[in-house]
Amino acid sequence: MKKNLGLLLLLIAACIVTYCINDRFFAAVNIENLLRRTALFSLISIGAAFVITSGGIDLSIGSMVCLVGTLLPWLTTTNGWAWPTATVFLLAVAGLLGAFHGLLITKLKLQPFIVTLCGLLLYRGVTRGLTGDQTQGFGLEFEGLRSVALTKITLGGLSPIGIPSVVFIALSAALIASFALNRMRFGLYLRALGRNEVAARYSGINTDSIKVVAYVLCAVLAGVSGMLFILDVNSAQPSDFGNFYELYAIAAAVLGGCSLRGGEVSISGVIIGAALMQVLRNAIVLVDIPTQLEFAIIGGVILLGVGTEEIVRKATRRMTATS
Amino acid sequence: MTKLLEAHGVCKSFGGNTVLSDVSLTLERGEVVSLIGENGAGKSTLAKILCGIVQPDRGTITLNGELKTFSHPREALAAQIGIVHQELNLAENLSIAENFLLGHEPVRYGMLDRGRMEEITREGLSRLALPLDPHRLVSTLSTAQRQMVEIARALSFDTRILIFDEPTSSLSDEDAKLLLQIIKMLKSQGVAILYVSHRLPEVQEISDRIVALRDGRNSGEAASPHIHRESLIRMIVGRELSDIYGYKPRPLGSEALRVEDFRATDRHAPTSFTVRAGEIVGIAGLVGSGRSELLESIFGLIPHLSGELLINGNPISITSPKDAWDNKLALVPESRKDQGVILESSIRENIILSDREQQSPWSLRDSSNERKVSDHFIESLHIRCVSGEQLSKSLSGGNQQKVVLGRCLAAKPAVLLLDEPTRGVDVGARREIYALLFQLAEQGMAILFVSSELEEIIGISDRALVMSDGEVTGEIPRQSLSEHAIMTLASSHQKVAA
Numbered sequence: 001m002k003k004n005l006g007l008l009l010l011l012i013a014a015c016i017v018t019y020c021i022n023d024r025f026f027a028a029v030n031i032e033n034l035l036r037r038t039a040l041f042s043l044i045s046i047g048a049a050f051v052i053t054s055g056g057i058d059l060s061i062g063s064m065v066c067l068v069g070t071l072l073p074w075l076t077t078t079n080g081w082a083w084p085t086a087t088v089f090l091l092a093v094a095g096l097l098g099a100f101h102g103l104l105i106t107k108l109k110l111q112p113f114i115v116t117l118c119g120l121l122l123y124r125g126v127t128r129g130l131t132g133d134q135t136q137g138f139g140l141e142f143e144g145l146r147s148v149a150l151t152k153i154t155l156g157g158l159s160p161i162g163i164p165s166v167v168f169i170a171l172s173a174a175l176i177a178s179f180a181l182n183r184m185r186f187g188l189y190l191r192a193l194g195r196n197e198v199a200a201r202y203s204g205i206n207t208d209s210i211k212v213v214a215y216v217l218c219a220v221l222a223g224v225s226g227m228l229f230i231l232d233v234n235s236a237q238p239s240d241f242g243n244f245y246e247l248y249a250i251a252a253a254v255l256g257g258c259s260l261r262g263g264e265v266s267i268s269g270v271i272i273g274a275a276l277m278q279v280l281r282n283a284i285v286l287v288d289i290p291t292q293l294e295f296a297i298i299g300g301v302i303l304l305g306v307g308t309e310e311i312v313r314k315a316t317r318r319m320t321a322t323s
Numbered sequence: 324m325t326k327l328l329e330a331h332g333v334c335k336s337f338g339g340n341t342v343l344s345d346v347s348l349t350l351e352r353g354e355v356v357s358l359i360g361e362n363g364a365g366k367s368t369l370a371k372i373l374c375g376i377v378q379p380d381r382g383t384i385t386l387n388g389e390l391k392t393f394s395h396p397r398e399a400l401a402a403q404i405g406i407v408h409q410e411l412n413l414a415e416n417l418s419i420a421e422n423f424l425l426g427h428e429p430v431r432y433g434m435l436d437r438g439r440m441e442e443i444t445r446e447g448l449s450r451l452a453l454p455l456d457p458h459r460l461v462s463t464l465s466t467a468q469r470q471m472v473e474i475a476r477a478l479s480f481d482t483r484i485l486i487f488d489e490p491t492s493s494l495s496d497e498d499a500k501l502l503l504q505i506i507k508m509l510k511s512q513g514v515a516i517l518y519v520s521h522r523l524p525e526v527q528e529i530s531d532r533i534v535a536l537r538d539g540r541n542s543g544e545a546a547s548p549h550i551h552r553e554s555l556i557r558m559i560v561g562r563e564l565s566d567i568y569g570y571k572p573r574p575l576g577s578e579a580l581r582v583e584d585f586r587a588t589d590r591h592a593p594t595s596f597t598v599r600a601g602e603i604v605g606i607a608g609l610v611g612s613g614r615s616e617l618l619e620s621i622f623g624l625i626p627h628l629s630g631e632l633l634i635n636g637n638p639i640s641i642t643s644p645k646d647a648w649d650n651k652l653a654l655v656p657e658s659r660k661d662q663g664v665i666l667e668s669s670i671r672e673n674i675i676l677s678d679r680e681q682q683s684p685w686s687l688r689d690s691s692n693e694r695k696v697s698d699h700f701i702e703s704l705h706i707r708c709v710s711g712e713q714l715s716k717s718l719s720g721g722n723q724q725k726v727v728l729g730r731c732l733a734a735k736p737a738v739l740l741l742d743e744p745t746r747g748v749d750v751g752a753r754r755e756i757y758a759l760l761f762q763l764a765e766q767g768m769a770i771l772f773v774s775s776e777l778e779e780i781i782g783i784s785d786r787a788l789v790m791s792d793g794e795v796t797g798e799i800p801r802q803s804l805s806e807h808a809i810m811t812l813a814s815s816h817q818k819v820a821a
Contacts, residue, residue, distance in 0.1 A: 185681055192672070195667040196661075200665070200676075202644055202656050203648075203676045264667075
């Protein structure tokens with residue numbers, strides 16, 4: 001947690017600055033909105049964190065969100081599938097595609113960047129082809145299913161605001177991920193593999209299967225969040241649904257302390273990273289910065305955060321070295 | 324009379340570790356001088372000093388009686404001294420011509436003069452009668468062809484002195500023959516050649532004179548070909564064994580590892596041997612004799628071609644390192660930093676990494692047990708650290724090696740394999756590692772290790788296997804173990820050009 005202190009301070013600072021400029025920031029509806037978006041982006045960021053810890057990268061997250069997210073209404077409304085069949089089927093597809101990435105990377109020794117870049121192009125292309133590039137949504141149907149993402153929970157009146165249900169979904173995912181990374185041998189192996197793959201293999205770790213699992217987890221989490229995203233917004237265009245989400249996920253993971261060299265991960269950091277990104281996007285709207293500048297602001301803040309951290313780390317190392 | 328090249332009183336140490344002390348060497352025009360010695364005797368360092376890659380701490384180098392100091396290989400090249408390295412130094416993704424003139428490209432109008440490049444390259448290749456197209460990518464060339472290109476390149480600077488650093492270590496017998504012919508041809512053209520090698524047959528064949536180094540000092544010089552192999556070996560090894568080993572005989576148990584008709588790679592001959600519980604067996608041989616590959620193949624890192632492995636009498640199948648660990652084999656790998664210790668992980672995480680009781684990724688970590696196990700090995704192996712939480716990269720080489728050993732022992736193996744167990748380890752830690760190996764053997768561990776240091780093989784083995792060209796050429800029991808016996812077997816199998 002100590003490692004994430006700087007990031008947490010940055011998050012709090014961003015919240016306070018935004019609030020000072022526009023006090024609607026702490027309005028119940030805004031906080032609920034922020035929580036929901038943070039939860040949804042946390043899911044894909046946790047997935048990205050697994051892959052990054054293994055020393056890899058997944059660029060196909062956004063397209064996977066699009067594939068699963070738009071095909072869910074397409075299968076259920078246009079093609080008349082029952083929703084349980086459709087959800088199970090789509091999550092299985094996501095898992096298989098993740099396994100496919102992992103196998104191409106471990107068995108064919110293709111580079112993760114290339115494999116998942118092709119995934120990025122393929123899955124969006126396939127989705128647009130299947131749906132005829134038409135906007136997909138549930139209309140007024142499937143209210144029961146949509147309530148999974150839309151329900152707000154006040155904890156029996158204990159909470160002053162309605163906490164979106166997806167927050168609990170994301171929290172459960174984060175707890176399970178933390179458990180796997182810190183309390184199971186899986187986390188030990190994943191870190192070892194990210195730090196020194198050769199030594200990990202020599203130590204008897206089945207490095208290939210651990211890597212495949214990381215890609216499967218990433219793809220399935222992207223699929224789950226794709227479903228929750230579409231249930232939340234109700235309608236989506238295959239041409240832009242989930243665009244750039246992989247970059248938000250990777251940025252959150254890196255802000256949260258994952259090293260792109262692999263081997264380092266902290267789930268709480270990843271979630272704070274995802275939250276920071278959503279607060280920034282929110283701030284841009286509330287502070288009346290032209291939305292065209294959104295990417296510029298986010299890029300700048302990430303660079304600032306990562307750069308400051310490195311400078312502070314170097315300085316403390318120098319101080320401990322001289323003392 | 325002034326010699327073409329004369330090195331006198333050359334000293335060099337790296338971080339307190341003396342590699343060369345007061346070494347002298349001379350070379351005449353048209354003469355082939357071989358520099359021989361064990362691994363670590365200082366041969367390569369001397370070669371690197373002569374061609375400006377490494378700078379000596381003391382000593383002089385004179386060229387035609389003129390004092391020279393080279394602070395960069397370029398300066399040596401300008402003085403017409405070239406080197407052909409042990410590891411080939413060509414950029415694979417460039418063409419022969421681009422490699423040939425790398426850093427010396429002819430330029431016209433500010434652009435590469437491709438025509439001239441091709442011309443120079445063609446000329447250089449023709450000197451060695453190499454029928455190669457200058458446009459060919461180096462990646463499409465065989466190892467031998469690459470070496471020829473390197474030689475041709477080294478000669479293209481009107482080189483008067485050409486140094487070969489272990490040139491045949493990566494060549495097949497056929498190609499080695501060809502290389503020796505080329506060296507004879509260069510000699511007849513008046514090029515002076517310094518030939519660094521530990522392959523005695525070829526050294527005897529081509530040299531006019533042989534200079535031996537031992538522990539960084541001149542240990543003998545003789546005119547070839549009138550010298551016997553025996554005398555050469557004495558020049559290389561003849562020294563007292565300082566006893567840092569403390570070998571004591573111990574009772575041996577039943578057979579723990581049996582390797583039967585085992586063929587590691589297509590460079591290897593089928594091999595059979597056994598290691599008994601409590602026995603320490605060393606595998607000796609020259610670099611490139613296939614020792615490490617044999618060990619790695621037993622451990623499942625390289626798929627073996629044929630043959631069987633039996634542990635405690637049970638046939639086992641090993642296709643991955645995980646299989647090896649599961650079958651009670653453990654390996655301390657050759658390269659500690661690349662294959663052994665995970666530098667960015669804590670000592671504890673390194674030690675518990677191969678624990679067999681909890682090896683499934685989905686098993687829960689038992690932190691109190693992890694702490695107990697790692698603290699146990701930190702204490703029993705005397706790993707010098709503040710706590711098990713400390714990152715492994717903060718440890719010295721010897722202590723990192725002990726961490727890797729701890730990982731092996733925590734997996735409770737029946738057979739411990741070690742590849743160069745004390746490479747880059749200081750004498751103090753070395754002594755501790757030997758004591759530990761004896762203690763493990765005492766407790767019934769079967770130990771099989773590869774070492775390039777003859778002293779080490781002799782110092783701790785109950786029995787030694789000697790490999791040459793992928794074949795086990797002999798087995799020597801402890802009472803007849805000597806450097807001489809090992810060297811004879813290690814070079815026995817080398818076919819020489821007629």
